[in-house]
Amino acid sequence: MSEKYNHRVIEPKWQSYWKDNNSFNSKIDPKKKKYYILEMFPYPSGRIHMGHVRNYTLGDVIARYKRAQGYNVMHPMGWDAFGLPAENAAIENNISPKKWTYQNIETMKDQLKKMGLSIDWSREVATCDELYYKQQQKLFLRFFRNELIYKKESLVNWDPAEGTVLANEQVIEGRGWRSGAEVEQKKLSQWFFKITKFAENLLESLETMNKWPDKVRTMQKNWIGKSVGCEIDFEIISKNKSFDKSKIRIFTTRPDTIFGATFCALSPYHPVAEALMETDDKISDDIKEMRSQKVNEETIAKNEKIGIKTDLYIKHPFLENKLLPVYIANFILMDYGSGAIYGCPAHDQRDLDFANKYDLEVIQVIKQSDGTLFDNKNALVGNGNLINSKFLNGMSIDEAKNEVIKKLEDHKQGNKKINYRLRDWGISRQRYWGCPIPIMYREDGAVIEVPEDQLPLKLPEEIDFNIPGNPLDNHPTWKYTKCPETGMSAIRETDTLDTFVDSAWYFLRFCSPTNNLEPFNSNEIKYWMPVDQYVGGVEHAILHLLYSRFFTKALDIKEVDEPFESLFTQGMVCHTTFKNTSGEWVYPEDVNSIKDKLIQISTGENVQKGLIESMSKSKKNIVDPESIINTYGADPARWFMLSDSPPEKDINWSESGINGAWKICQKIWMIVEKNKNYINSDTYYEDADWSENAFQLNRCIHQNLDEITRSIEKFQMNVAIAKVYEMVNAISKFKPLDKNDELALGNSIKILIRAIEPMIPHLAEECWSLTNNHNSLSVVPWPKVVEKFLETSSVTVVIQINGKRRGELIVDKNTQEKEVMKKIKDIKNINDALSGKNIIKSIYIPNKILNIVLK
Template identity: 40%
Template sequence: MRAYKPHKIEKKWQQYWDETNAHRTNEDDAKEKFYCLEQFPYPSGRLHMGHMRVYSIGDVTARYKKMSGYQVLHPMGWDAFGMPAENAAIKLGAQPSKWTYENIDFMKNQQKKLGVSYDWERELATCSPEYYKMTQQLFLLFYERGLAYRKNGAVNWCPHDQTVLANEQVEDGCCWRCGTEVVKMDLEQWYFKITDYADRLVNDLEQLEGWPEKVKTMQRNWIGRSTGAEVAFEVPEAGEKLTVFTTRPDTLFGVTFMVLAPEHPVVRKLIAGKENEADVNAFIEKTRKESDITRTAADAPKEGMFTGAYARHPLTGENVPIWIANYVLMDYGTGAVMAVPAHDTRDFAFARQYDLPIKRVIVAEGEAFDANEMMAEAYTEDGVLVQSGMFDGMPNREALVKIGDHLREQGLGGQTVSYRLRDWLVSRQRYWGAPIPIIYCDDCGIVPVPKEDLPVMLPEDVVIDGMSNPLAKSEAFVNVTCPSCGGHARRETDTMDTFIDSSWYYLRYTDSKNDQVPFEPEKANKWLPVDEYIGGIEHAILHLLYSRFFTKVLYDAGMVNFTEPFKSLLTQGMVLKDGAKMSKSKGNVVSPDEIIAKYGADTGRLFILFAAPPDRDLEWSDSGVEGSYRFLNRVWRMVDGHAELVASRPIVNLSDSAAKDLNRTLHATIKKVSEDISERRQFNTAISSIMELVNKIYAYPEDADRGMLAHAIESTIILLAPFAPHITEEMWRIVGHEDSVHEQSWPVFDESALVLDEVEIVVQINGKVREKMVIPANTTKQDMEEMANSNEKIKELVAGKTVRKVIAVPGKLVNIVVG
């Protein structure tokens, strides 16, 4: 018998697939399309087990769909711009491009060793000029449509990476990439107007039936749509109006002070010339050094200062003192808050801390109201209005609308919708990114780079030291001729947020060699939306939200005919070892290369798919890997031991019971594996059912039909093929085939084969099981009763007793009630 030699087999078939271009996309429009996509990796240098898991999941799906008759698009590329390449360039004294492309080559070779069926002809890297030329085209599209704009404002600044971060890239007050505490800095930056799409981004989540509810909830919360009212407070001494947004206009008469974000542009005007001006400015500078997360944390101290200015209450005309406080952010709402301490827990604590007035305007229905009664805590329940003028006695839920309507009628505000979402800051002060295609001319102002001059190339004669933006120091890059007037001009030296690159890459795969436009609409509309998108839940807000935004913009521009990029989303769990996420610092890393070197890729794939459902965390187990290796050896011996029989293609004869039983198990397995892959996405239970089928084949009697045995073995090879592509390719040849197992049609289960000829039922006496019988599956109730009553054991047990009732449940049981 031949031995299973995974390394020899896998090298052989990987070479064959490369030479024959076996994974090239078959553009056959007679077949239904299926676009399977795993999130492309950053080329950091080495694949980890998380990569192996996501690629194995995607490959099973793609191979299954291809064998099921679909034309399948299954591409791969590289999310290749970003800070790690610059950091490596500083450390190694090399250009980021050299480090990046060397890593791409290494990781691509690792992916090929896994046996994944990628169409490498469509490969892309976001750092290639061919790709970022198209990214720059899309930037100009956003600019032309009024969705890209420049403004000065307080931005999140990472002192370590020397770059700006979007709000979404600040995690717990720190840079999402390097972990350095983020500070605020005033800079003129480019933004994308994602807020124009806030409503559609929320509403269209309802279309995404194939997305985990958890991810949709995370996006809803991030967008943060709130219904309420805008209220305008005049500040007579400054000639200004302060607009606030509140979800509680029913409490408007309870406003006793206002709070502004320290960064609010009106603050400097309010404090100018006042005695406390220096103290307030010092407080502003102190607050600006704190992260937004720190300032708004529930347990953080609420600190503030009185500006010395007053606003006028829009409905009562009363003077309302204006404060600034660390817990109000300029980035959220309008940067101004109307404080109602009687009915807001945070405002109540602040008012008590600084001895500010508290005015109650809602009481529980039927409660006696005493305006002089001291409140021990804020009242946040529903009730009726008091001390609220014409609205006294009105239920507060009704007042939410009525007061909003009244504000609108008086020209003082009105009902509106507000969002937590802020426009996307896309400027980055770093080298290794797509240059923003904008020129600044003293005479013409902002001038887009003409499309025929794209790409704006990254210069290579720069020094990357991590201390500043290398592009800003390159005179050859900065100094240009204005394309509009021909005069002297300066090039934009910021590059784009790398999330822009990944917000449209799934479209580029459909037309990856196009050197004129990002993609032809006809090709994108054929393949998109992606049918199965696979990746980590850590991208639920950033990448997925931005991709949805991009798709909607492109839809509005007439470039695509769909509004959502990903029809179905599978977020895989992490790979753990010893209960913790694998990491070098913990010393618990197991690399894919180690597993492939010891057991082969098929074993690694099989284990990582079998050990846990794909959406759950997976605990690494060396014994589990050994078990998967033993199973593949067992399948190998089964096939090799019956190779001549299977190759002879004997006719299946289901005349004996063992053959019928194996046939029934085979079709149950086909049904289970098919549904587990395509519907439930439970690859672990699919593999388990194949294991049960193999056990059944091993137990098949020697004297039973040989045709059924051969058919079951051959079908097992096909069922296992998406999970373990190399060994099944080899076994398919061993049993006499000359074509590829991956070109075979997926087996279709026969429902009639699942019907049992005989079933085992139980016979109960007064509800207790006393006997078991095997009877024809179609036995009627009456016949079941007669068979039970004529059973010798049952006759003995009921002898001398009165049978009061007999209950028969076809296919399951007979219960004899005796007295």
């Protein structure tokens, strides 16, 4: 009786083997083709979750498969280790962010290792490591000198009770999550990366990035949001003589509607609005009230349009006596265009709603070519020709746009303008646990770089989170310093860098992770970059990926322009949620099903099944990967993650799923154990005198091998898994009757073992050790599909009548239509259907289908 497969012994055995033999370490080898596979590095939150298991299993399949294909594979791993949760933990558990982070890294590294990933751990980096952020500070200074970084005023969520800036997620219904105080929008002077300088470049390259999902490319395209329009300067008419602003510059994508303009709307943050606040208390209060609202595109689009009437008017550029009233409006974004628009109610729904609300004039200037008439409720946004527009009358929209721009440019009142929705990337964070910005402000007002030989500018370790505000700002010995050149006193920049900066270049760092002289080495990146395959969650579709693209371009390194050749975004791992009668979330393992009822084990309360949602701590619908790995093993966990659902879709965790994965692993082991005498041979005769059974087995194995190979290439791991099942089923059914049968069986099993290694490597290695080949599978090449086994002499042709399947016929390959026609007379129901009818025509696809059209 053969032994059961014991993952508790086998998995650690191979993990140490791989480690001891440096099986997955990588170095430059000019003779070999490289393959750089990268999964998005994790935030060290404490423990790995199922999302990590899925992400890294997926990448590992590719890594192991490509290695078997003969590539020189680099598969590194690191830690996105700066960030807010470490500070929260510091406050809640009184532990330093550094200690907390490094502890988490240790725990999670152990957990990842238990998954059996083929990672080159010698390349590990952590962004909170001085070695790493020293180089990042150098990059900052490089960007600073290249004028890709500048400072400007920008709004933040300000919690007045705590004296801190809040992240959006920390603002709950307009209040600070911890203090409950009403959050204000406060202006702070902050650092920005000039990503907009690269807007066109980032947009253009998208066109050629055809190994990225269309979805992500579309999202980025919309994010960059290129629009062509014009800027127009309007003269301000004010009764208040002391009002010192004379012009408002508006941006519009519809200059053709200039004669339909009936009002002007400004953002509450517009300089003119600021100036008005100083002239009038009432207006000042109203604007402040408007500013307290959250302004993102979603709320702006959904909320009611509100305007504050001002005393100001602007002069129409082409109509001598036409004055447009100026409003401050809550639907105008300061960051987009110029923060000011003119409203043309007849041809823009938002403007129409606004005009109707404030009883403003509406002038139709485009006659719709589909004949739609204006009803004062629905703006006319279709195509048409200009009316009521003086010199534009009769023109098409495009002609009118060009004509208006030309006139404005002639009169120096405006100009054509390409505008991007993309805004510059604000990188200042008023937080402790991030990369310090190597800048100081001297007492005479000069902005001074920290000299490179003094880098890294380290984070101070003795800090106090009990004082409200940013710990760096509260840290006197760190904050106050001297200018290195003049010796004048200076204050350090106390903001730290957005953690998206850390992750915007880590893929370059992996190429030379321990280099203390430079961020990356040009020989190394020349060989390894770009990343051939990047795998991660779709939630990073825009920011992280766009920032990484920007960084790579902005660094202006000739070796690489775009960082990620191919991108794959995997789906989330979901689980049913449970709530007890008190309305509290309940852990799945705390739920027992008794008859038809769900009972909470710990309290005995009834439990309601909720929606299936992505696993999250707050909803308690989590399953701990480590306990799964301990109970079932890493291989079944990996198998489950790959089977059933396509990787880009969300999956539902299920107990029966993991159990099924465990069963197939056991089954494969039993098959190999039982037949170990047959796999102990190197012989492979393609031309042996196979029995019919053996030939069919060979055929099935190679057909499925072909499909497994193609499926992995296409990331269809679920399909690859299905084909492995077919191999297993065919092998377990096969009963060898002679030597050749045994040979066929042995070879089939060896192909099976080789093919499952990317998915379930421990089991595969253990099985392989039973063959006469004592190499680890990590150096064994992928098997070749033997075409001979795929060829057949006969094929099945489907017979259709009027497009409906009526039967099938087995014929020799490449049989002519005439022959098939003759033979179908023998099939009774087809013959019946044909009798008494006229054949109008027939369509014959050789070896596939014959369709007969009858009348």
